[in-house]
Amino acid sequence: MKSYDVAVVGAGPVGSTFARYMAEKGFEVVILEKKKEVGVPLQCAGLLGKKIKKVNILPDEFIINSVHGAFLHSPEDTVLSVSKKKPEAYVLDRVGYDKFLAELAVDSGADIFLNHQVAKVDSHNGNIHFKNSPNTKMSADIIVGADGHSSIISHSFNPPTESFQAAQYLVDVGEKRFQNDFVHLYVDSKVSPGFLWAIPLSETTARVGLFADANYQQLTKVLDGLINKRSELGGATILKKYYGVIPRQNPQKKLMKDRVILLGDAASQVKPTTGGGLVMGFTCAEIASQVTSQALDDENMNILKDYPKAYDDKFKKELKVQLMVHKVFKSLTNSDLEYMFRKLKEEGAEDIISQYGDIDTQSPLVKEMIKRGILLSILPKMLSRGISSLWK
Numbered sequence: 001m002k003s004y005d006v007a008v009v010g011a012g013p014v015g016s017t018f019a020r021y022m023a024e025k026g027f028e029v030v031i032l033e034k035k036k037e038v039g040v041p042l043q044c045a046g047l048l049g050k051k052i053k054k055v056n057i058l059p060d061e062f063i064i065n066s067v068h069g070a071f072l073h074s075p076e077d078t079v080l081s082v083s084k085k086k087p088e089a090y091v092l093d094r095v096g097y098d099k100f101l102a103e104l105a106v107d108s109g110a111d112i113f114l115n116h117q118v119a120k121v122d123s124h125n126g127n128i129h130f131k132n133s134p135n136t137k138m139s140a141d142i143i144v145g146a147d148g149h150s151s152i153i154s155h156s157f158n159p160p161t162e163s164f165q166a167a168q169y170l171v172d173v174g175e176k177r178f179q180n181d182f183v184h185l186y187v188d189s190k191v192s193p194g195f196l197w198a199i200p201l202s203e204t205t206a207r208v209g210l211f212a213d214a215n216y217q218q219l220t221k222v223l224d225g226l227i228n229k230r231s232e233l234g235g236a237t238i239l240k241k242y243y244g245v246i247p248r249q250n251p252q253k254k255l256m257k258d259r260v261i262l263l264g265d266a267a268s269q270v271k272p273t274t275g276g277g278l279v280m281g282f283t284c285a286e287i288a289s290q291v292t293s294q295a296l297d298d299e300n301m302n303i304l305k306d307y308p309k310a311y312d313d314k315f316k317k318e319l320k321v322q323l324m325v326h327k328v329f330k331s332l333t334n335s336d337l338e339y340m341f342r343k344l345k346e347e348g349a350e351d352i353i354s355q356y357g358d359i360d361t362q363s364p365l366v367k368e369m370i371k372r373g374i375l376l377s378i379l380p381k382m383l384s385r386g387i388s389s390l391w392k
Contacts, residue, residue: 004028004111005296007128007140009118009153011038014264014281015146016101017056021289023109027296030140031102031110032128034117034147039098043244045168045207046094047183047199048278049359050087055282058090062100064201065091068181069354074341075188075334082353083182089359091199091207118152123258142292142304143260149247151266157257161268164194164275166244167219168209171227171236176203178232186226187337193330194275196226198233208233211246211275219243246275249319249326255308259301263288269311271360272319272326279360284311321363343378 008019011033023029047067052058067090069083106112119131121143128138145153149163178200186196191212199207210223227233247265249272255262263269269284270277287310295303332340344350352372356365369375 002030002138004030004138004140006030006142006144006292007032007126007138008110008144008146009121009128010145010147010151010264010266011035011098011102011112011114012146012148012264013056013098013101013278014269014285015144016098016105017282018144018146018263018285018289019110020101020105020108021285022292023105025289025293027293029105029110030138031105031112032116032118032138033102033112033114036115038102038114039095042095042242043166044094045197045199045209045276046092047089047197047359048092048276049089051279051360052090052282055279055286056101057104058092058097059100062093062097063090064093065180067091067183070183070185072341073184073186074338076338078338078341078345080341080345080350080353082350082357084354087181088357089183091201118147121153121156121260123156123260126259141259141296142301144263144288144292145260145266146263147266149245149265151262153260154253154262154266157260158254161253162248162250164211164213164246164248165216165219166209166211166246166275167216167223168207168242168244169223169227169236169238170201170205170240170242171208171233171238172205173233173236174204178203178206184230184232186230187329187341188222189332189334189337190222192332192337193273193326196222198230205239206233208236209242216243246270248272249323251316251319251323255311256304259304261288261292261304261307269315272322273362274359276359280315283314287311287314318361318363321366325362325366340378344374347372347374347377349374 005027006022006029008015008031011031019029019031066087072080117131119129121128126139130136145151180200184198191210194212196210227236247268249270250268253268255267264281269280288307291307356368
């Protein structure tokens with residue numbers, strides 16, 4: 001039986017990054033990936049906040065566009081235009097980037113086995129069992145579940161994960177309509193607390209998608225309606241269709257058991273407001289690598305309990321704010337959303353959002369809106385009171 005210090009289940013970007021950290025520390029690491037090819041199919045909008053460059057390696061070759069701002073559209077197309085002088089986010093070639101991160105892990109000394117689907121793990125003794133290779137035996141001192149929203153590892157000690165469905169088209173509008181460094185975001189109560197987006201790849205092509213609490217047929221209907229309705233998307237040719245799943249952020253999820261820990265989507269480490277998770281996931285990979293290396297060095301698996309504590313210390317307050325914003329948007333009708341957008345425009349919120357807005361950390365903006373009395377004036381008292389209480 002082949003034995004490793006660490007086995008990472010899932011060769012996604014977060015799992016590969018964690019594997020690289022551990023291999024760089026000198027541990028024997030293996031990555032087990034059920035797919036035949038890393039990163040395929042694309043299951044992400046590929047828009048990542050600027051903090052990505054602080055929490056991981058990002059070569060320019062994987063950046064398609066640098067994003068400086070956004071057009072926020074209400075149901076009746078009241079538009080809030082927000083922007084920053086420096087890039088706020090990057091549009092990535094996610095397939096290429098995922099492959100790059102996996103290759104970095106291998107270059108650092110990790111083994112990788114593609115087409116190896118893990119069927120179950122024994123959290124007590126570290127044995128790993130494979131679905132299609134019952135005779136293959138493997139074990140590890142520590143097992144990391146980085147196997148996505150439908151994580152086999154997570155399901156071994158957590159209830160089934162609740163998720164949003166996502167759909168996305170790659171479209172070509174045939175003429176120059178897009179401002180490359182601005183994304184379009186659309187709100188509609190039919191998909192709240194999710195939203196729709198158009199993320200330009202060039203002046204003529206874009207990723208157009210949404211996530212919502214709906215099935216794929218309903219998502220496609222809404223997406224087709226958006227394309228038919230919007231002037232910047234009208235007459236678009238659909239080049240490719242993508243579908244995916246986004247786990248709901250769950251503060252109650254257990255992140256470890258015995259010698260097993262969870263990372264990334266498997267740990268529901270996603271932003272409630274946008275469904276994005278890579279910046280958070282990369283940060284958690286660093287936190288987990290520090291705790292895991294200490295547990296291995298001291299030969300003490302109880303140290304793994306420090307990982308959920310460190311995660312809470314880093315993200316609990318921000319996630320609490322985002323969950324509240326998430327609940328607020330879910331409760332609003334299109335009339336409410338329209339009123340909110342018009343009121344925000346009247347109150348000069350475009351400048352405030354431009355100054356305090358951050359794709360990864362929304363609490364400073366919410367706090368500033370409360371400080372200036374804007375949120376209290378546009379939301380029902382019960383909702384504004386709930387948000388205000390977060391800072392008491």
